[in-house]
Amino acid sequence: MGERSSKNVSDLTTDVSEDLSELRNLLLAPEQTQLDRLQERLDDPVLRTREVSRLLPGALTLQKDDPVLTAVLTPHVEQAFFTSLRRSPQAIVDAIAPIMGPAIRQAIRQALQSLTQSLNQTVEHSFSLKGLRWRIEAWTTGRPFAEVVLFHTLRYRVEQAFLIHRDTGLLLQHVATETAIVRDQEMVSGMLTAIRNFVHDSFGGQRERDLSSFQVGEFTVWIQQGTNALLAVVIRGTAPETFHDVLQDTLDHIHLTQAEALVAFNGDASSFASTQPNLEACLQSQYEAPAQKPSPVLVVIGFLLLLGLLLWGWGSYRDGQRWDSLVDRLKSEPGLVLITAHDHGGQYELTGLRDPLATDPTSLIAASGLQTDRIRSTWSPYYALDPRLILSRARTILQPPDTVNLALEGEVLVVSGTAQKDWAQEARRIAPFVPGVIRYEDTKLRTGSIAQLIADIERITILFASNSTVIDPGEAKKIPALIIAIRELDDMAIQSHQQVTMECRGSVDAGGSELTNRMLIKARAQAVCSALGESGVGSATMLTTETASIRRPENHATTRSVSLSVGIHPADSAKAGHP
Numbered sequence: 001m002g003e004r005s006s007k008n009v010s011d012l013t014t015d016v017s018e019d020l021s022e023l024r025n026l027l028l029a030p031e032q033t034q035l036d037r038l039q040e041r042l043d044d045p046v047l048r049t050r051e052v053s054r055l056l057p058g059a060l061t062l063q064k065d066d067p068v069l070t071a072v073l074t075p076h077v078e079q080a081f082f083t084s085l086r087r088s089p090q091a092i093v094d095a096i097a098p099i100m101g102p103a104i105r106q107a108i109r110q111a112l113q114s115l116t117q118s119l120n121q122t123v124e125h126s127f128s129l130k131g132l133r134w135r136i137e138a139w140t141t142g143r144p145f146a147e148v149v150l151f152h153t154l155r156y157r158v159e160q161a162f163l164i165h166r167d168t169g170l171l172l173q174h175v176a177t178e179t180a181i182v183r184d185q186e187m188v189s190g191m192l193t194a195i196r197n198f199v200h201d202s203f204g205g206q207r208e209r210d211l212s213s214f215q216v217g218e219f220t221v222w223i224q225q226g227t228n229a230l231l232a233v234v235i236r237g238t239a240p241e242t243f244h245d246v247l248q249d250t251l252d253h254i255h256l257t258q259a260e261a262l263v264a265f266n267g268d269a270s271s272f273a274s275t276q277p278n279l280e281a282c283l284q285s286q287y288e289a290p291a292q293k294p295s296p297v298l299v300v301i302g303f304l305l306l307l308g309l310l311l312w313g314w315g316s317y318r319d320g321q322r323w324d325s326l327v328d329r330l331k332s333e334p335g336l337v338l339i340t341a342h343d344h345g346g347q348y349e350l351t352g353l354r355d356p357l358a359t360d361p362t363s364l365i366a367a368s369g370l371q372t373d374r375i376r377s378t379w380s381p382y383y384a385l386d387p388r389l390i391l392s393r394a395r396t397i398l399q400p401p402d403t404v405n406l407a408l409e410g411e412v413l414v415v416s417g418t419a420q421k422d423w424a425q426e427a428r429r430i431a432p433f434v435p436g437v438i439r440y441e442d443t444k445l446r447t448g449s450i451a452q453l454i455a456d457i458e459r460i461t462i463l464f465a466s467n468s469t470v471i472d473p474g475e476a477k478k479i480p481a482l483i484i485a486i487r488e489l490d491d492m493a494i495q496s497h498q499q500v501t502m503e504c505r506g507s508v509d510a511g512g513s514e515l516t517n518r519m520l521i522k523a524r525a526q527a528v529c530s531a532l533g534e535s536g537v538g539s540a541t542m543l544t545t546e547t548a549s550i551r552r553p554e555n556h557a558t559t560r561s562v563s564l565s566v567g568i569h570p571a572d573s574a575k576a577g578h579p
Helices: 002-043 045-062 067-087 089-124 129-141 145-153 185-203 243-257 259-263 270-280 296-332 361-367 387-398 421-433 450-459 478-495 514-535
Strands: 154-165 171-176 213-216 219-225 229-237 285-287 336-344 347-354 375-381 404-409 412-419 439-447 461-463 498-507 541-547 561-570
Touching: 002 045, 154 185, 154 243, 154 270, 171 185, 171 270, 219 243, 229 243, 243 259, 243 270, 296 336, 296 347, 296 361, 347 361, 361 375, 387 404, 387 412, 387 421, 412 421, 412 478, 421 439, 450 478, 450 561, 478 498, 478 514, 478 561, 498 514, 514 561
Parallel strands: 347 375, 412 439, 498 541
Antiparallel strands: 154 171, 154 229, 154 285, 213 219, 219 229, 336 347, 404 412, 461 561, 498 561
16 A cells, blocks of 8 residues: 555656656747857857957947057057068058158158258358358357258248147147257146146136247247147247238148047047148248349349449549549649639530749640540640749749859849859849849859959969878868869850860979879879869869979978969860870
8 A cells, every 4th residue: 555655656746747847848948949059159169259250340330439448459459560560571561652652752852852952052151251150150159050051041940839738738739840859748738838827817818818929039939729729839930920820720620620539538639640740731931032043144234234334433533533633733833823623524624824934734634644635724824923933934044154053032033153244244134024033132143254263273282291192181171162163164164165174283392202203293183183073173174184393492391282273275176184
């Protein structure tokens, strides 16, 4: 009984389990099938990879603004790029060649243009005074000469451009030239924002009163204000006002293309990298344009015109100087009175008075250097009262001998010296009629005849010491008076057309031998003749030596002497003596 019951219970349990299993299969069969399929997908990597590949593009698109995804993917992308570059560098070259080729060519072209411009400016200013000053500046400052040339020829150059977020003051993008000295861009941006805020808070909160420019040393900073961003540029030199339009157009374009990024800016400036070309377009520069070289033909024509003008001006100036010198010379010349002197555009006219003894004005005009055919001169005769001309006129009229001296003392003609009586009488009669002479005075004039002068000369004796042929100093004082008398006699002989001969006769005492005495006589006569001949005795006088006889007078001193024996003859019959 008991065993039968246990068996029944077991059968019942088995049936119930089967029923439950069938019921479970009926209820959970679809879900189980799905679970099995899910497990199969999870366990199959190929299937899972295929499904992820279909979802990955959309996921990346949805997470394009997620910085976390960018940070995660950046190392893998860089590693993949370097791996591909090492494995197949040619593929990378082929891929970037269409892009880099034009960019490289454009960069080389711009560099060559900049180099050519710099070289042209350097060459143009190397051989000029300005270039010499710049070379000195380059030497003293230690800067390259080309840099100094660019500095002086530069009108303006934009060296840096900053794109700054208006609300936060953070730097969005920055560009600079190769020669610009770039500091910390973030610090510069912060300082610009601080300065702008200071000006904004200190001088009014209206937007039109925002800071637009300020000076920093040799640089000027221009700030262009925008709705969500501002553009600041650092300028060397003086930019034209029209450059504000360039900055405004650039800022408007950035606001248009980066509107969403500016509004949603959260501190990440990487999305503004695309604005770099726009900012680089603001890095403009302008230099002084070199002066265009004129046409060689125009240069030659201009040079010839300038040369002709200079020659004409020099000729006019030179003729003017010569004319002034001529006028001054005519005014100062004795015996000439210049009345008028006119310059009629290169044609000259002179009028005045001329003394007959004055210098001929024609010779002065010829010596002036002016063309004589351009000068018309008229001179009327007159007697000038200039003392020099009066004296010259008196000499011309009176014709005094060489022994007569004429002098003008005021209006008195004073005559001194020695002359024959005939000349003295004739001069006394004519002199008052000489123009300019009021009175004639000849109290200092000595008159005499030829016979009297001969007697005076023959009375003079030159004494010598015993056995000496040298004229004593005391006796030498007689020589000047003797020479004066001989010259007066010579002048009178010339006036009367006669010739004078003089013999120097020596004498000795009888104390020595005859040979010695004759040698002393000759030597003493030659000594006196030499003393007279050195000063010149006149063209009509001949000096000779003659040996006298030996005498024995009471006074031995008077016998040791030399005296002159004078003879006068008609000029054509005079006999020349031996020297």
